Amino acid sequence: MEIAFLGAGGTEVELFYDSSQEPMGNPESISLGFKVNSVNEQIKLIEEKGLSVESGPFQPNPNVKFFFVRDPNGVKIQFVEDL
Helix, strand or coil, rough: EEEEEECCCCCCCCCCHHHHHHHCCCCCEEEEEEEEECHHHHHHHHHHCCCCCEEEEEEEEECCEEEEEEEECCCCCEEEEEC
16 A cells, blocks of 8 residues: 655645555545635635536534535545634
8 A cells, every 4th residue: 555645844635545456436425625715715716717616615613614626537625714
């Protein structure tokens, strides 16, 4: 198994690869999340790039706001703002 740790100064994303496992055929079951400074600004950038918001923005409590897009492989990407 191979593991890649990604981040600026600390681990933010861990990627795993196990050549003995079959590739997942259902990218819809995978999601990645990224912290952003502003959900509204990130939505603006996403739309300027010709992409669309799949769902959200949501604010389930006063401390967090987020939305989702899909990458070209169908993986759900969440952008989260700590308020």
